[in-house]
Amino acid sequence: MQVKKRMKKILSIVLTMALLTGVGLTGCSQPEEKDAGGKKSEVTIGIAWPSLGTQAWSAMADYLRWYVEDWNEQKDMQIKLIETTAGDDAAAQETQIRDLLNQDVDVVISGAIDTTAIWSSITETHDAGKKFMSFCRRLTPGGPEADSTVGPDTYDTAYVSVDAAIKKMAEDGIAAEDIQVIRVQGDLKDQNAMRYGEGCEAAVKDNGAKIVADIESNWSVETVMNKLAPTLQANEKANLIFTPNEDLMLGVQSVLEGQGQWLKSGEEGHIYLAAAGGCEIGLEMIQSGYLDATGYEDLKAVSENAVENAVKLALDEEPGDYFVKSEAITQENIESLLSENYFWVYDYVEKTEK
Known part of the structure; x- marks a missing residue:
């Protein structure tokens, strides 16, 4: 496919x-x-x-x-x-x-x-x-x-994803005090969205980083697109963006492409990205080198x-x-998991496209 x-x-x-x-x-x-x-x-x-x-x-x-x-x-x-x-x-x-x-x-x-x-x-x-x-x-x-x-467990999903992304940043030589996170929230009337946000916050705190801005998206890609550009402009040193599902990462992609900042891991100026879900969007973004981590939900x-x-x-x-409970999926472990037919999403795509 x-x-x-x-x-x-x-x-x-x-x-x-x-x-x-x-x-x-x-x-x-x-x-x-x-x-x-x-x-x-x-x-x-x-x-x-x-x-x-x-x-x-x-x-x-x-x-x-x-x-x-x-x-x-x-x-x-x-x-x-x-x-x-x-x-x-x-x-x-x-x-x-x-x-x-x-x-x-x-x-x-x-x-x-x-x-x-x-x-x-x-x-x-x-x-x-x-x-x-x-x-x-x-x-x-x-x-x-x-x-x-x-x-x-949405708290756990966000935590393992953000934790993995921050640890990758540390491995790439970025000091904890220099890691500045933009946290995209879902709908704050949704308790699960709140727990995604809390899991992100806990991982940031445990790793000595900091959240510099929040964007409430109401689960809307368009809202992320409208709010992210001015948020990045106001926080020029932000270097990690978290979204509580991978669909919202499409809005992040649109904004970063427009600013010439949609860059792969390892490329100069890459903004690290963490998400949640383990759906096809996220797995494709990891395989193509743009998304650094996602929390996989079965x-x-x-x-x-x-x-x-x-x-x-x-x-x-x-x-x-x-x-x-969730597991962090990263560019380092995704290929071995794919070889084990680990992800429900490809089973689902196969069943629904027959």
């Missing part, structure tokens, strides 16, 4: 928001099905996706569906899915969760757009006698809690564990939380 073909496909995914609404295997409330022993023979899971406009979210949705298909082929107890997506609109997500409850789902899985506003939906879910799982988003503390939370494992925990919740078990 050619790099240009892959990048073209990814850019299309990043810039196009999925308009899926109310797609499911059932459309109305059904009596609870039980086997001869009185146990549930079917569970219904309602999923309120925030959006499916990035490779990461699209992949997690597909891996979850594929896991359910395999489950239904192999096990007696069947799983039905009802899915919605809110286009990153928190008010729409609240309405969609209410609609899922009206369809008598056993469990609501939601990637919260606003990790505080979602409190009302959790309360409504519990009032309906149903269970709530927070997917890939830790909730803001102080409100009603999810019955289970499943996702990557999103296939996240989706599969979400299904497992949701079934347990539907059966009134208490599965607890599941957070997957």
Whole structure:
């Protein structure tokens, strides 16, 4: 597969928001099905996706569906899915969760757009006698809690990436006190975005470097493009940029190319770059020599564990939380990992392009 073909496909995914609404295997409330022993023979899971406009979210949705298909082929107890997506609109997500409850789902899985506003939906879910799982988003503390939370450990993802990039800078002879970081934040209403930022900050502090500027992007590539140039102008000695996902690195690339600063590692004037995710954009940037590190998140494992925990919740078990740890991917270790077929993303691309 050619790099240009892959990048073209990814850019299309990043810039196009999925308009899926109310797609499911059932459309109305059904009596609870039980086997001869009185146990549930079917569970219904309602999923309120925030959006499916990035490779990461699209992949997690597909891996979850594929896991359910395999489950239904192999096990007696069947799983039905009802899915919605809110286009990153928190008010729409609240309405969609209410609609899922009206369809008598056993469990609501939601990637919260606003990790505080979602409190009302959790309360409504519990009032309906149903269970709530927070997917890939830790909730803001102080409100009603999810019955289970499943996702990557975003603090760890940011930490290992930034730590690896700073250590590379040290190896290249840059003193810790001379490392100046621009930290791009996601959406500060998103607790996971906050934890990416906290992980970055901790790695910077532990290595004796400093953050000189913050950019709140609201997960928008265009916002990064608009804000980064003046931030660089105001911080001329900044030499490391962190983004909490690799899609946002496209905005960084655009700005640096425009300023003649999009340079490979080892080239004079190279600005070091660290990201998070381990999606195709990031892996391509590492292989081509521009991105110094990313934090790899096993999103296939996240989706599969979400299904497992949701079934347990539907059966009134208490599965607890599941957070997957991350690994730093760098220009030094990526080739050996590629030879081991380590990355979910290439498996995903192969499956979806057949």
